[in-house]
Amino acid sequence: MATGSDAELPVIAVVGPTGSGKSDLGVELALALQGEVINADSMQFYRGMDIGTAKISESERRGVPHHLLDILDVAEEASVSRFQAECRQIIADIHGRGKRAIVVGGSGLYVRAALDVLEFPGTDPALRRRLEKELVAVGLTGMQARLRAVDPVSAGRLGDARRVVRALEVHELTGRPFSSFMPSREYFQPAVQIGLDVPRDVLHQRLATRVHAMVDAGLLDEVRALDARGLRRGKTASRALGYAQFLRVLDGASDVDAAAEETIVATRQFARRQLTWFRADPRINWLPWDDRQLVARAAKLC
Known part of the structure; x- marks a missing residue:
């Protein structure tokens, strides 16, 4: 547990793959440590993208303030x-009031942006x-060749x-x-x-169950309503898991069952990429997702 002035309190971050229970642990830690949650899931920034992002509801927040949702x-x-x-700015405000800032999310770059020198x-x-016009003219291969000449590291990493x-x-x-x-x-x-940590087979089943629950909860209707509000124009939101697949249902290019299966596959692939990202960071303290003493053990680290 941190000691000293409020300025020395470490920021807490709860990370891991989608479907691992981050939102629930964030709330439990906030209740245990007098904290407030800051969302670091880039798709939960969007108003109306609730079902498909598994956005935590008002009742599930249990009175804990949540920041950077629906912005x-x-x-x-x-x-x-x-x-x-x-x-x-929000972290500074929370700590300035003697509370604990708890960043919760699986968007790896956003978590790094919150915590690291970046x-x-x-x-x-x-x-x-101009560059986008040149992309149309010479294609991705031509632009990659240009990038390779000035930044081979990025050229080898970006596809x-x-x-x-x-x-x-x-x-x-x-x-x-x-x-x-x-x-x-x-x-x-300080952070x-x-x-x-969720076993792969358990996580795969949880993700499948969650997608089917989203469909039953009205994901298609949510996508239809967001489409009317400009979802397709959004460079970020339109690519969100589930939303891209169910837009195709609205277009008549797919059906609900196929879109659900495509979403499950895409979500499992995304979870694998998340794990690759987070496993590369040796500073993360991994705890079993279903540990009965999870909250107590997590709080002890903070």
């Missing part, structure tokens, strides 16, 4: 640099538009067009390779990370 419309693009600034280069809309364009934009703006902005494992301020 964007679905047509808006999420920004990790904006999140970093807002999250750190610099974000700016953007230039005109430059971005999708949006990120390749971003890497080229950063290089033109700053004269530095995009890879030079990658975070080191250095906390911005404790708690990871929830």
Whole structure:
């Protein structure tokens, strides 16, 4: 347990794959430690994306304040640099009131942005538009070749067009390779990370059960309502697990059962990527998700 002034209290982060119980543990820790939760799940920023993101309900929050939920419309693009600034301001406010800040989420880069020394280069809309036009002209392979000439590290790591364009934009703006902005494992301020460890077979079954429950709870109707509010225009929200698959149902290109199975497969793949990301961080304290003493053991680390 931390000692000393409020400024020395470590930020608590609850991380792990989707479906591992992070939201529930965040609430339990907040109740045990007089804390407040800060959302670090990029898809839970969006108003109305409730069922498909398993967003914690008001009743499930049990009176614990939750920050950075429902802050964007679905047509808006999420920004990790904006999140970093807002999250750190909220952390300072929570600690300044003598409470504990508990960051909860499985979006790895957002968690790192909250906790680690991490610099974000700016953007230039005109430059971005020019690069996107060049992408259309020369294709992804041509843009990757350009990136390889100035930033081979990023070229070897990035495979999708949006990120390749971003890497080229950063290089033109700053004269530095995009890879030079990658975070080191250095906390911005004291922090404790708690990871929830779920056996793969158990997690796979939990994710399948959860997707079917989302369908029964009205996921298709939620997607239909969000489509009317501009979901397809949202570069971030439209790619969310479940939402992309069920938009195809609205288009007549799929049916509910097929969309559910596609969502289960995509969610399991996403969980695997999350685990790869988080397992690479040796600072995370992993605890069994179903430990009967989970809250007490997690609180002891904080």
